[in-house]
Amino acid sequence: MNSYSGFSLFRNALTGHRHWSRAWRDPVPKKHYDVVIVGAGGHGLATAYYLAKYQGVKNVAVLEKGYLGGGNSGRNTQVSRSNYFYPESGAFYEHSLKLFENLAQEINFNVMFSQRGVLAICNSPHEMELYRRWANAIQMNGIDSKILSREGIKKLIPHINLDCRFPVYGGFIQKRGGISRHDAVTWGYARQASAAGVDIIQQCEVVGMDSSDSRVTTVHTTRGTIAADKFALCVAGHSSQLAAMAGLRLPITSIPLQAMVTEPVRPILHTCLVSAHIHVYVSQSDRGEIVIGGGADLYNSYAQRGGLPVQHENMEALLELLPIFSRLRLMRQWAGVCDMTPDVSPIVGKTPIDNLYISTGWGTGGYKAIPAGGDTLAHTMVHDQAHDLLKPFQLDRFETGHLIDEGAASGVAH
Amino acid sequence: MLRIKCPWCGVRDQTDFQFGGESHIARPETPEHASDAEWANYLYFRKNPKGLHYERWVHSYGCRQWFNIARDTLTHEIIEVYKMGEQPSTRSDTGKANKK
Numbered sequence: 001m002n003s004y005s006g007f008s009l010f011r012n013a014l015t016g017h018r019h020w021s022r023a024w025r026d027p028v029p030k031k032h033y034d035v036v037i038v039g040a041g042g043h044g045l046a047t048a049y050y051l052a053k054y055q056g057v058k059n060v061a062v063l064e065k066g067y068l069g070g071g072n073s074g075r076n077t078q079v080s081r082s083n084y085f086y087p088e089s090g091a092f093y094e095h096s097l098k099l100f101e102n103l104a105q106e107i108n109f110n111v112m113f114s115q116r117g118v119l120a121i122c123n124s125p126h127e128m129e130l131y132r133r134w135a136n137a138i139q140m141n142g143i144d145s146k147i148l149s150r151e152g153i154k155k156l157i158p159h160i161n162l163d164c165r166f167p168v169y170g171g172f173i174q175k176r177g178g179i180s181r182h183d184a185v186t187w188g189y190a191r192q193a194s195a196a197g198v199d200i201i202q203q204c205e206v207v208g209m210d211s212s213d214s215r216v217t218t219v220h221t222t223r224g225t226i227a228a229d230k231f232a233l234c235v236a237g238h239s240s241q242l243a244a245m246a247g248l249r250l251p252i253t254s255i256p257l258q259a260m261v262t263e264p265v266r267p268i269l270h271t272c273l274v275s276a277h278i279h280v281y282v283s284q285s286d287r288g289e290i291v292i293g294g295g296a297d298l299y300n301s302y303a304q305r306g307g308l309p310v311q312h313e314n315m316e317a318l319l320e321l322l323p324i325f326s327r328l329r330l331m332r333q334w335a336g337v338c339d340m341t342p343d344v345s346p347i348v349g350k351t352p353i354d355n356l357y358i359s360t361g362w363g364t365g366g367y368k369a370i371p372a373g374g375d376t377l378a379h380t381m382v383h384d385q386a387h388d389l390l391k392p393f394q395l396d397r398f399e400t401g402h403l404i405d406e407g408a409a410s411g412v413a414h
Numbered sequence: 415m416l417r418i419k420c421p422w423c424g425v426r427d428q429t430d431f432q433f434g435g436e437s438h439i440a441r442p443e444t445p446e447h448a449s450d451a452e453w454a455n456y457l458y459f460r461k462n463p464k465g466l467h468y469e470r471w472v473h474s475y476g477c478r479q480w481f482n483i484a485r486d487t488l489t490h491e492i493i494e495v496y497k498m499g500e501q502p503s504t505r506s507d508t509g510k511a512n513k514k
Binding site for chain 1: 415416427428435436451453454457459462463464467469487488490
């Protein structure tokens with residue numbers, strides 16, 4: 001594998017870009033692996049990368065039913081932040097944000113992480129009181145957050161209409177938060193994992209599992225039967241189906257979350273803007289598209305499209321705040337199927353089945369957790385006990401009652 | 415946009431209604447003896463099928479009555495609407511919706 005650098009770009013430019021090597025191999029699945037990971041999205045690939053690079057487990061396969069990064073890893077709105085209320089969440093997501101800060105160097109792939117700040121605004125005085133408490137809690141977790149006045153917000157986003165319906169009272173910002181390029185993150189992890197010996201097998205759907213003595217022995221796929229010592233389920237949306245193959249039931253409900261982008265325009269929005277109250281979040285991508293998301297479609301669905309009423313609500317909220325965007329045309333709209341847990345916090349770690357590990361329940365905010373999710377799950381799989389950061393996020397919390405009722409999980413009310 | 419036939423009011427837009435989750439979840443019969451696992455199962459664990467799903471909806475901006483729907487979670491097709499306390503006539507063991 002050639003290293004990506006300014007020099008390699010220059011050299012390949014001179015030869016007409018004909019000699020770039022493949023970013024990852026396309027291997028035929030072997031009969032047996034030490035670890036099989038189901039799902040080649042961000043979390044699955046990151047887990048494989050940290051297993052191979054830091055835990056010394058190189059005989060790893062990542063199975064993907066479609067194409068690499070084609071699920072929620074390529075459908076999210078690319079925001080990274082750690083402005084969570086509870087200390088458990090704060091510690092975990094801060095670890096992830098710190099990994100993001102060095103990710104481009106770590107995986108030798110420009111993920112274009114731009115720490116442009118994530119600004120949450122309040123549209124009622126009561127919300128402002130809550131946000132003061134929230135911002136304070138974040139500071140108590142040792143994470144940066146700063147209350148902004150109306151004037152401060154106007155300075156940051158001159159085009160904002162502060163006196164819209166439900167006027168803006170203020171907000172708080174995490175300046176270290178920002179956006180990156182989600183394809184680059186999955187591609188970068190895939191490239192490094194593949195170079196370290198991980199087999200990434202695309203077009204390979206898991207259709208069944210064999211188990212005996214509370215252990216999964218093999219998975220049946222559309223490309224043959226594969227045995228392994230340990231298995232990890234890192235699928236978004238379809239966790240319930242995969243877990244059911246192993247005889248496991250999960251506290252998960254799958255709902256669609258929509259996102260959409262406008263035609264590209266020159267830089268105009270220099271921060272990520274979130275309003276929980278009128279429910280929209282918006283940022284501008286490196287390509288100039290205005291990326292918009294908002295409330296989820298609140299019913300069970302595996303259709304990756306979402307409904308028109310929610311799209312309307314998102315647009316109404318956006319145009320109240322930023323009427324300047326009213327004449328932009330939408331280019332694309334889509335939805336990802338999100339695994340929602342009752343407390344909106346993820347489930348990562350061991351399961352009642354001895355050699356089966358799970359990473360699910362990332363809900364509407366799994367992208368920001370990719371580096372930490374992969375790092376901690378790899379650690380958990382090798383040591384067969386939950387990484388310290390993951391201890392609060394185990395499946396048994398739904399029996400013990402230690403829920404992490406994280407209203408901040410997507411920065412909005414649920 | 416779903417078009418839902420309220421058993422009391424007739425067909426209305428989805429925006430008239432709110433979703434209430436999976437139907438036919440029974441509370442533990444003897445709550446004082448229910449284990450933590452049984453409580454967790456009742457409160458949190460769901461079938462979450464890809465295909466036929468029995469679910470509750472409420473006509474929030476209409477008659478405000480609750481009722482049940484059998485709906486396909488992949489195609490969003492509404493296969494059957496039935497009242498609270500009733501059982502669906504559509505059955506499926508495969509998770510795929512069978513039309514009557």
